[in-house]
Amino acid sequence: MRLHRNLVFATIDGLDQIFNEGAYADKMVTQLLKRDKRWGSRDRAFIAETVYDIVRWKRLYIFIAEIHEGKPSLNRTDLWRMFAVWATLKGITLPDWKQLEGTPTRRIKGRFDAALKERAIRESIPDWIDNLGTAALGEKTWETEIAALNQQADVILRVNKLKANKTKVHDLLLEDDIASDFLDNYPDAIILNERANVFKTQAFSNGMFEVQDASSQLVAPYLEVKPGMRVVDACAGAGGKTLHLAALMENKGQLIALDIYENKLKELKRRAKRAGAFNIETRAIQSTKIIKKLHNSADRVLIDAPCTGLGVLRRNPDAKWKLQPDFFKKITITQQEILQHYSKMLKIGGKMVYATCSILPQENREQVDTFLTSDAGSNFELVKDQNIRSAKSGYDGFYMALLERKS
Secondary structure, three states, X not given: OOOOHHHHHHHHHHHHHHHHHOOOHHHHHHHHOOOOOOOOHHHHHHHHHHHHHHHHOHHHHHHHOOOOOOOOOOOHHHHHHHHHHHHHHOOOOOOOOHHHOXXXXXXXXXXXXXXXXXXHHHOOOOHHHHHHHXXXXXXXXXXXXXXXXXXXXXXXXXXXXXOOOXXXXXXXXXXXXXXXXXXXXXXXXXXXXXXXXXXXXXHHHOOOEEEOOOOHHHHHHHOOOOOOOEEEEOOOOOOHHHHHHHHHOOOOOEEEEEEOOHHHHHHHHHHHHHHOOOOEEEEEOOOOHHHHOOOOOEEEEEEEOOOOOHHHOOOOOOHHHHOOHHHHHHHHHHHHHHHHHHHHHEEEEEEEEEEEOOOOHHHOHHHHHHHHOOOXXXXXEEEEEEEEOHHHHOOOOEEEEEEEEOO
């Protein structure tokens, strides 16, 4: 591979914003790809994949590049040294640029071998996350899980059955030279054979699919919705699962999407219009009155709770560096508060799903058990639950629990 100066400089600029200014990797990459209209698909792929690679392996590359790990920020020289590590480990011949002069290729390979001996460095995670994962899941399970979560995520699509079926979407993508396959055991899922910008396709513009990981696609069906029901998506966000629920309900009934962030609900409205999902009503949670008005009224409630996101590190690797131990403590309190209050929207005989994109028991089954032993959960029963592990499924880590209100 021959390195192109403008692409590498764009990559360094992006890493500077992510590591030093707190920018989110996905938003930063989107901005970078708009920098030069002359860039082709290979150029854009190089920037996106290189940025994500270096973000994912930040700690490993810092160790190999012999950068002091406790530095509050990484200067341009540090970023170039990390880039040199990335390129060397990829077997790329370094050009004779000033920024790459004196790269110790042999030493890089030796330091890489040394890094393999310590899991937190080898898997490029903060010590506190490594300790948390080990304590929660055990040494062996955590070892395999964190390795799986460091793999690059596949591009998975969920076909919108309000507008198309899998065969139609597959064939339309092929017309745009995008090859894909059906995903066994996932009724609405298509997996791309190679990464591609599906957002520029006519099929996407026409609302025939959404990009959604295979594990995430299991959550909405777990709720067992039927056409004509009153369903509440209590933490809807931008609406990935809301849109799936609308399709499963065949646009019949009432689907109320709640969230504390009004801007996310605006995005949901835009996506719903494209998807042809017209049974969705959005309501911003501006006070407790919004929830109280819905007490004892819903046939189904989905609580896709805010969480650490440790199950989706494959697609959000920068989360490893943004997460802090105090956030973990705060979010587990928030999760229980949400369960306590939002469960009151369910009517007798109704069903509720509590879900997270975390793999930690403290955010998952332990939250459900705490809820069931509380006053608010005393009239609920756990029907079933499921831990989805990345190491086994090959996709994101998720947790789902289906509960039924008995009285």
